[in-house]
Amino acid sequence: MTTVGIVEDNLGLGESLQRVVESTPDCEFAGLWRSGEEALHKVPVVKPDVVLMDINLPGISGIEATARLKQDIPGLLVIMVTVYRDHDKIFDALKAGACGYLLKRSSPAEVRRAIQDVREGGAPMSAEIARRVVEAFHKPQPPAIAPASEQVHLSKRETEILEFLSQGLANKEIAERLTLSVETVRVHLKRIYDKLHVHSRTEAAMKYRNTQRG
Incomplete structure (x- = not known):
């Protein structure tokens, strides 16, 4: 429900x-x-x-x-x-x-x-x-070097999910690609949001893209 x-x-x-x-x-x-x-x-x-x-x-x-x-x-x-x-x-x-x-x-x-x-x-x-x-994903962003205390450490699974999210895949599609339940994907996404200090899929994907450019 x-x-x-x-x-x-x-x-x-x-x-x-x-x-x-x-x-x-x-x-x-x-x-x-x-x-x-x-x-x-x-x-x-x-x-x-x-x-x-x-x-x-x-x-x-x-x-x-x-x-x-x-x-x-x-x-x-x-x-x-x-x-x-x-x-x-x-x-x-x-x-x-x-x-x-x-x-x-x-x-x-x-x-x-x-x-x-x-x-x-x-x-x-x-x-x-x-x-x-x-377009926002591809907009150049000024490089920013975070202090060691602010560096983000994602697990392998979290990185995989974030990569799929940045490609525009829905939770159900990500779950199918990784042979996970949709609920498990949601749990991982919550952890990713917490680690990246973001509140949406768009913010997480943009932050991931910027990191990949660096």
Whole structure:
């Protein structure tokens, strides 16, 4: 069972998403919160598996709320919900820890598919945003030499998983390549995030690519 919370200041849209979640097999509605501030207070208590997060919230934005929630709950899966394909905001949200995004006009079937995708380690996003992520991987970064105390030591298995993640593979695909369970891959990813001090697949992949260049 996947528990799903919704952060949306538009009550009509929030209740519409709630009905989609409640009518989805294997999904359980965890709560509807009207602001980023409320989400920061309630999500750590309720601990849903997935959060549908409005990107444009009054007060604390959906991007900031995502970044702060991911610091406290690294395993939280956040899907941004937006009116337009605002590439800059969506890309900032991915860097903040979001797993993907949905347009507010998405059909119930698209919402259900996105929730399933993130639970399986995927990242629902358009081709344009995926291209921005790939471009970020190849953008030159200034070399940085970390002190010995900050050097990261990954196990062989963690390195293998990170390499596959940087290629864009979902958790299910990584599990199949390495003959592991999806849950085992998730456990390894949590350790990788902790060691790299990151909160999302995008951040981990970018950091890995930069390390490989060095």
